[in-house]
Amino acid sequence: MALIKNHDLTAVGWTYPEHILSLQPSVVREILKISNRPGVISFAGGLPAPELFPLDEIIESSKRVITKYKGDSVQYSLSLGLTALRKLLAERYSGKNEPTELDNIIITSGSQQAIEMVTRVFVEPGDTILTEYPTYVGALQIFQYHKANVVCADMDEQGLIIEQVEEKIIRYKPKMIYVVSTFQNPTGITMSESRRVALIELAEKYGVPLVDDNPYEELRFKGKHVPTLKSLGGDAVISMSTVSKILAPGLRIGWVNAKKELISILERIKQADDLHAGTLNQYIFLDFVQRGLLDPHIKRICADYGSKRELMLEEMERSFPKEVSWTRPEGGLFLWVTMPKHVSAQNIFDKAIARKVAFVIGQPFYPDGKTLNTFRINYATASKSDILEGIKRLGDILKESI
């Protein structure tokens, strides 16, 4: 009875749209594969340190919520997300000087989906998006998928250079501004308060939605809190975050905090897209917070990451040649290394892999792919002894190559 049973690639001649075929698996993904080889000291990942996941507490929360909410804990649920979780997040924001109501929050399947859905609302093929240079590579994948034209403004240690932002807004009329304001992925840079205020003023003046992808906000282990874009800009800002860096990425729970009108639009997209985020996972996170475990857990993460960062910066001072500079983030997972213009990070990467140490080259984080002399280091995931050894090896390679 069977007509065809083999899964032959050419048996059925379907055609696929060009913009989808041109979506390539990211370079970063390939680097991560290499860096995961046994024996390699990896500073490459965007991963939180796995030994810090509160596994026993997640088991306990999962048992508690299934016992408490019974069938509801694994049943279909609302596209906006669990009301109790949205309420809790709204209260958490409000308690941090960001007045937020239930209707300002929608739960998403991680903040990647949050970026994706918001992009779909504001960006049609051919439209322009303004970002930092460099920026989060996962966002660039989304923008490419939506056939957006990405233009950038440069950053310094205070974040986006505002003069460039206004110039590019006037010139390119972007439909959305996308930033990672705090402990940016990839650079670790945090935008200063005065830049934030200036950026919001521009977003308002020109009516451009300002998206703040803010997953690292709570991971500050040094320095003074900078008011969030959302707290400064209110309705002008669409803010998003996730449990990925403060609890566990595998739960795929994120959220958007934005004005109600937009949340109601995102609700309809979410419903058509995938109905709702995982019910059990939302309950687990809710329970974890309600039991008062989140803040102490974040403190533990910050202490760990902070001491690793300290150690790494000290070793970089000792081992890296003076021609190389790097950021000194006060939180988050990443720092950013800049080498002299003529030095290729790909070249350094190849040598590093030969000596079993890995990082992510900077190039894929630049929309134009034209900056070749930078790379990203994750200081949060490796052990302290690996940090010392890995940075020494990198220092040797840099000294030989520059």
Next chain:
Amino acid sequence: MALIKNHDLTAVGWTYPEHILSLQPSVVREILKISNRPGVISFAGGLPAPELFPLDEIIESSKRVITKYKGDSVQYSLSLGLTALRKLLAERYSGKNEPTELDNIIITSGSQQAIEMVTRVFVEPGDTILTEYPTYVGALQIFQYHKANVVCADMDEQGLIIEQVEEKIIRYKPKMIYVVSTFQNPTGITMSESRRVALIELAEKYGVPLVDDNPYEELRFKGKHVPTLKSLGGDAVISMSTVSKILAPGLRIGWVNAKKELISILERIKQADDLHAGTLNQYIFLDFVQRGLLDPHIKRICADYGSKRELMLEEMERSFPKEVSWTRPEGGLFLWVTMPKHVSAQNIFDKAIARKVAFVIGQPFYPDGKTLNTFRINYATASKSDILEGIKRLGDILKESI
């Protein structure tokens, strides 16, 4: 320092694309809200019966996999899904006469997302999709979102009327055919084997991707298994399913079974979209199957739904007037009631709600919204006493109204 702090809808004048603004929360959603009012006997939901969720086993699986896989159980994971789970599904398909390899499977966040992603691959705005009349309302939401033109072929008790299919293919050149081949939502109809073969021949002849949304396949409690479209059509068919009806929808785990080329395209979309499906949830399902619990659990569900269906059909014979007809599905969750043309299901619904019994009117399942005299009944979720009482009340209303 704050510029705006109120979440005023009009404070910032963003514009939204028309096709997104026109996405309305579904009528079905509204009906479900009404049907959930206390005291209402509801045959409305698309929900599995919650008392059949194996909650203790889900707790146990969650504990087992976190203990076994440690940090990996809640860490970032692959966009294709867990290799072990994909392998297990491939073996499960292969064991059921659908030769399937690892690379034919991608894990999605439920089968709603599977439909959405496949639609994005094949359908550009303005393209045509051919469906059954009526069809799954969640798919229609996706098609509307993608600005697709939906054309339909009628069904009889054997499923799609093939002559109409060919005529519509020639006339409208659809980019995709979407069917729910088995125990269809909403009608409960299963396409016969000869219709399946004929449909595949047309899909191949005209090179149109044939999507079989097949979540109810395993819920057969009567009659003889009909070979799946995928087993008959191989590469010509894109098949998708989910844990929603066989374990628990709140896990948001579904999958696509299709030729490798398409899976690799879907992988890239999934990565840009939301990185990957929930890691912990995938492990929970994997563990549940590996412990040998899935098949006995499906047997339990089938026994329960089968006996409720029996009871309901008997009571319908007794209570419904002879002018009304209905389907007698051999599996799944739903049956479909057709009244004389002049009778409005909305009118019957209003009367039913007044007597505290609910169902879903048929109209939203028709892409043209033009058929008004049908409605859907879920026989799986209500208790047996509610089934008897609810069908009696419905019978009274129908007798008074026809």
